[in-house]
Amino acid sequence: MTRTVVESNSKTSIIGFDQPFSVIGERINPTGRKILNEELERGDFSRVQADALAQVAAGATILDINSGAVFSNKMAEDVRYADNNFVEPTLMRQLVEKVQEVTDIPLCIDSSVPGALEAGLEAANGRPLLNSVTGEEERLELVLPLVKKYNVPVVAISNDDTGISEDPDVRFAVAKRIVERAADHGIPAHDIVVDPLVMPIGAMGTAGLQVFTLVRRLREELGVNTTCGASNISFGLPNRHGINNAFLPMAMAAGMTSAIMNPVALPVGPKKIAAKKEEIEAAGIILPEGMDDETFVKLFGMGSTLARPGKEMEAIRAANFLTNNDEGGADWIKFNKPAGTGGASGRGRRGGRRGRA
Amino acid sequence: MTRTVVESNSKTSIIGFDQPFSVIGERINPTGRKILNEELERGDFSRVQADALAQVAAGATILDINSGAVFSNKMAEDVRYADNNFVEPTLMRQLVEKVQEVTDIPLCIDSSVPGALEAGLEAANGRPLLNSVTGEEERLELVLPLVKKYNVPVVAISNDDTGISEDPDVRFAVAKRIVERAADHGIPAHDIVVDPLVMPIGAMGTAGLQVFTLVRRLREELGVNTTCGASNISFGLPNRHGINNAFLPMAMAAGMTSAIMNPVALPVGPKKIAAKKEEIEAAGIILPEGMDDETFVKLFGMGSTLARPGKEMEAIRAANFLTNNDEGGADWIKFNKPAGTGGASGRGRRGGRRGRA
Numbered sequence: 001m002t003r004t005v006v007e008s009n010s011k012t013s014i015i016g017f018d019q020p021f022s023v024i025g026e027r028i029n030p031t032g033r034k035i036l037n038e039e040l041e042r043g044d045f046s047r048v049q050a051d052a053l054a055q056v057a058a059g060a061t062i063l064d065i066n067s068g069a070v071f072s073n074k075m076a077e078d079v080r081y082a083d084n085n086f087v088e089p090t091l092m093r094q095l096v097e098k099v100q101e102v103t104d105i106p107l108c109i110d111s112s113v114p115g116a117l118e119a120g121l122e123a124a125n126g127r128p129l130l131n132s133v134t135g136e137e138e139r140l141e142l143v144l145p146l147v148k149k150y151n152v153p154v155v156a157i158s159n160d161d162t163g164i165s166e167d168p169d170v171r172f173a174v175a176k177r178i179v180e181r182a183a184d185h186g187i188p189a190h191d192i193v194v195d196p197l198v199m200p201i202g203a204m205g206t207a208g209l210q211v212f213t214l215v216r217r218l219r220e221e222l223g224v225n226t227t228c229g230a231s232n233i234s235f236g237l238p239n240r241h242g243i244n245n246a247f248l249p250m251a252m253a254a255g256m257t258s259a260i261m262n263p264v265a266l267p268v269g270p271k272k273i274a275a276k277k278e279e280i281e282a283a284g285i286i287l288p289e290g291m292d293d294e295t296f297v298k299l300f301g302m303g304s305t306l307a308r309p310g311k312e313m314e315a316i317r318a319a320n321f322l323t324n325n326d327e328g329g330a331d332w333i334k335f336n337k338p339a340g341t342g343g344a345s346g347r348g349r350r351g352g353r354r355g356r357a
Numbered sequence: 358m359t360r361t362v363v364e365s366n367s368k369t370s371i372i373g374f375d376q377p378f379s380v381i382g383e384r385i386n387p388t389g390r391k392i393l394n395e396e397l398e399r400g401d402f403s404r405v406q407a408d409a410l411a412q413v414a415a416g417a418t419i420l421d422i423n424s425g426a427v428f429s430n431k432m433a434e435d436v437r438y439a440d441n442n443f444v445e446p447t448l449m450r451q452l453v454e455k456v457q458e459v460t461d462i463p464l465c466i467d468s469s470v471p472g473a474l475e476a477g478l479e480a481a482n483g484r485p486l487l488n489s490v491t492g493e494e495e496r497l498e499l500v501l502p503l504v505k506k507y508n509v510p511v512v513a514i515s516n517d518d519t520g521i522s523e524d525p526d527v528r529f530a531v532a533k534r535i536v537e538r539a540a541d542h543g544i545p546a547h548d549i550v551v552d553p554l555v556m557p558i559g560a561m562g563t564a565g566l567q568v569f570t571l572v573r574r575l576r577e578e579l580g581v582n583t584t585c586g587a588s589n590i591s592f593g594l595p596n597r598h599g600i601n602n603a604f605l606p607m608a609m610a611a612g613m614t615s616a617i618m619n620p621v622a623l624p625v626g627p628k629k630i631a632a633k634k635e636e637i638e639a640a641g642i643i644l645p646e647g648m649d650d651e652t653f654v655k656l657f658g659m660g661s662t663l664a665r666p667g668k669e670m671e672a673i674r675a676a677n678f679l680t681n682n683d684e685g686g687a688d689w690i691k692f693n694k695p696a697g698t699g700g701a702s703g704r705g706r707r708g709g710r711r712g713r714a
Contacts, residue, residue, distance in 0.1 A: 201678055202686055208679030212610055233679070237686060238693040239671075246675035249603040250610035253569055283656055284645030291640070299640055301658020314596075318603035321558055322565030322590070329559055329594060336595040 002190045004153045004225045006062055006106040007126035013061045013106045015153075015193060015225045015258045020320040020331070021248075022258035023313070024108055024129075024227065025060030027051040028095065030069040040091060041071045045098040051264075052099045054307035058263035059316075062129060063099060065120065066110040067092035088116035096123040108155075108260075114142045121150045129153050129193070131260075133182075135160030135174040144185045153191040155227060156182075164197055168210040171196055172217055179222050193225045193258060194218050200235035201243065207233065208247065212254035219255040230259040230312070244312050249319035265310040268297045276300060309335075359547045361510045361582045363419055363463040364483035370418045370463045372510075372550060372582045372615045377677040377688070378605075379615035380670070381465050381486075381584065382417030384408045385452065387426040397448065398428045402455040408621075409456045411664035415620035416673075419486060422456060422477065423467040424449035445473035453480040465512075465617075471499045478507045486510050486550070488617075490539075492517030492531040501542045510548040512584060513539075521554055525567040528553055529574055536579050550582045550615060551575050557592035558600065564590065565604065569611035576612040587616040587669070601669050606676035622667040625654045633657060666692075 003016035015022040028048055030037040039047055052063055067088040075081040088111055096107060100123075109120030110131035117130060132155040133143035147154045156178040158171040165171055175194045182192055196214040199207040211233075215226050228251070234243035248259065273293055280287070280300070287296070294305045317335050320326040360373040372379040385405055387394040396404055409420055424445040431438040438444055445468055453464060457480075466477030467488035474487060489512035490500040504511045513535040515528040522528055532551045539549055553571035556564040568590075572583050585608070591600035605616065630650055637644070637657070644653070651662045674692050677683040 205681045205684060209681055238690060242671050242693065243675045243678065243689070245602065246606040246672050247679055249607045250676060250679055253607035253610045280656060283648070283652065285656070286643040288641030295640065299637060299642070299657070314599050315603050318600045319607060321600065322604055322607055324562045324566055327562060332600070333595060336599065 002223050002225055004190055004193055005127060006129045006153060008104045008106045009125040010104045011106055017257060020325045021252055021316050022062060023060045023263050024062045024064050024258055024260045025055035026064050026260045026262050027055055028063060029066035037069050040069050041073060048095060048098055049102045052103050054264050056103050056105050058309040059313045060263045062106050062108050064108040064110045064131060064260055065095045065099060067095055067116045084113050085115055088113040089119040092116040092120040093123045096120050100125060117146055127152055131155040132157050133178060135178050137161055140181050144182055147187055148185045153193060155193050155195055157195045158197050168214050172214055175218060176222060179224060189223050193227050195227050198228045198232040201233050202236045211251060215251060215254040215256045225257045227258040227260060230261040241311055245315040248312055248315050252319040252323055263310060263313050264307045267305050267307055268302050276302060359580050359582055361547055361550055362484060363486045363510060365461045365463045366482040367461045368463055374614060377682045378609055378673050379419060380417045380620050381419045381421050381615055381617045382412035383421050383617045383619055384412055385420060386423035394426050397426050398430060405452060405455055406459045409460050411621050413460050413462050415666040416670045417620045419463050419465050420456060421465040421467045421488060421617055422452045424452055424473045441470050442472055445470040446476040449473040449477040450480045453477050457482060474503055484509055488512040489514050490535060492535050494518055497538050501539055504544055505542045510550060512550050512552055514552045515554050525571050529571055532575060533579060536581060546580050550584050552584050555585045555589040558590050559593045568608060572608060572611040572613045582614045584615040584617060587618040598668055602672045605669055605672050609676040609680055620667060620670050621664045624662050624664055625659050633659060
């Protein structure tokens with residue numbers, strides 16, 4: 001049984017064939033998050049810490065820390081800020097330290113900048129996961145020595161100097177080559193978590209089948225754990241959660257052992273609340289004065305203004321159970337306890353569906 | 358590519374490896390449905406017809422017709438009604454005729470009574486699916502000649518005279534024996550849809566893995582289509598829909614091509630509406646007079662008082678897409694169009710999740 005051990009000072013998170021699915025929380029990443037990016041530029045880490053706690057509460061087992069910020073204001077004053085080799089190592093160290101102030105969950109150090117990877121490895125407690133090496137010659141020579149030096153596991157992405165192949169056999173070959181090159185450095189296969197690369201199903205109808213086949217081959221032929229950027233599968237499509245909720249259990253049935261994803265449901269924001277209030281006013285419903293937003297949102301079945309597990313987490317917990325990685329369904333039953341009895345979800349109703357007669 | 362052709366007078370429903378998942382609607386079944394059973398005893402088929410239409414609207418591709426009623430009142434007057442060999446053939450014929458009055462979807466004739474199977478085969482238009490034969494010697498000798506005589510496909514359940522084995526290898530062997538016995542009668546493998554039997558995951562932790570392995574073997578080694586009573590997997594557990602929603606895509610990833618299931622979401626009933634009204638009154642919310650139930654239920658995010666597709670149908674449609682059986686996602690996109698634009702679900706919002714950076 002392949003087991004990839006990721007550790008903080010006090011906690012161990014095992015990625016493995018015989019383990020519940022490993023959820024690597026992706027939220028601490030300034031890429032595409034304008035407000036977070038600006039906060040980081042000002043040295044404000046409050047949202048980072050809140051995101052860390054929310055993801056852990058939602059069920060993340062590892063937190064990804066990506067330092068890929070762009071500091072446009074500082075850049076205007078000091079040209080060195082235009083270079084991510086200058087920005088990221090310092091930022092990565094800060095991010096790791098700030099997250100470790102509030103949680104002891106194991107971390108995943110995520111950057112394309114080698115200096116940031118090393119800064120993260122130095123700052124992180126325990127045995128973090130490194131994200132990532134690729135099959136590109138330069139990356140192999142930069143990252144594998146770090147993996148060996150710090151004795152950490154690493155995410156291996158199956159693209160190389162020729163780019164990302166649409167042919168899954170080529171992606172498998174790239175993964176195999178990375179595993180072989182790692183072995184040359186004395187790095188065992190169980191410390192490599194392969195990302196076979198998930199294409200958007202909207203652009204390539206075989207994208208799902210490719211992943212399922214690749215995951216199975218990677219597991220059976222190379223004996224490695226696997227991961228993916230799960231939400232890529234639904235890029236550009238309506239009701240992305242609906243696709244993701246099916247994709248994750250299917251990938252798990254094929255043997256996928258982790259994913260880099262957001263475990264937290266989008267909280268209901270002020271815009272949605274205002275729109276709903278307009279709708280119900282138009283319907284002639286009168287609200288009492290001073291009702292707080294969370295009470296309002298709950299009464300009208302809109303979800304919650306607070307962070308809570310996304311539907312994908314329900315799908316993953318069900319799939320843990322269905323792959324025999326939740327003994328006796330203890331986690332499933334706890335997760336589905338009605339609100340107020342210690343469960344996480346508040347969905348304690350019984351489906352009431354008869355078994356087939 | 359194995360294809361099992363099921364037909365009505367005007368419609369063809371193909372169960373196959375290269376087809377969207379075949380949803381065999383299970384609702385027309387008096388077993389465990391007290392009110393329906395009583396209505397059938399009185400000769401009232403209105404609910405049967407409504408259930409037929411609701412299941413078709415929700416996405417069923419075949420309708421199962423089960424005649425297993427118990428006519429307790431008639432039994433008291435006429436002892437012949439204690440015998441299902443007396444009750445079911447007449448009832449089956451009536452059920453088939455009543456359903457065919459309102460829809461031309463292909464049917465699945467479901468009974469443990471041979472006379473009812475033959476009555477259904479005679480009454481049904483086209484080429485219905487027969488449900489079922491088992492590996493029991495007596496059933497093989499009773500049912501396979503009917504399958505041959507009427508040239509129809511048949512569901513084969515993998516238990517035999519020794520009962521239902523907990524060992525999946527034994528269940529595979531039973532399925533194989535049925536396929537071989539069918540061949541002796543001149544019935545090809547593509548006309549056999551094997552039900553490998555789904556155990557409740559709450560009672561047997563390996564139940565999910567067993568099904569996935571069996572489905573793969575049945576497909577690869579015997580070349581047969583497969584089905585199951587999908588909701589059995591979650592028997593006795595909280596939040597059964599959560600389990601079912603993950604199980605179906607996982608089984609589809611393993612190669613399952615159909616399921617006997619309820620495609621319709623439970624409509625919100627008067628009890629739930631009354632409870633909600635109490636809750637909102639206690640919160641100080643004032644409703645306008647004369648608000649109809651459907652408007653109320655929609656405004657408070659409770660679902661609908663009307664029949665609509667269950668969440669399992671969303672999971673199946675997503676999994677069709679992910680197994681490359683929904684070209685260009687045309688069906689997914691149609692299903693997820695916002696309400697009022699011709700979509701089925703009214704869930705047209707975009708998830709807004711970023712792809713992995």
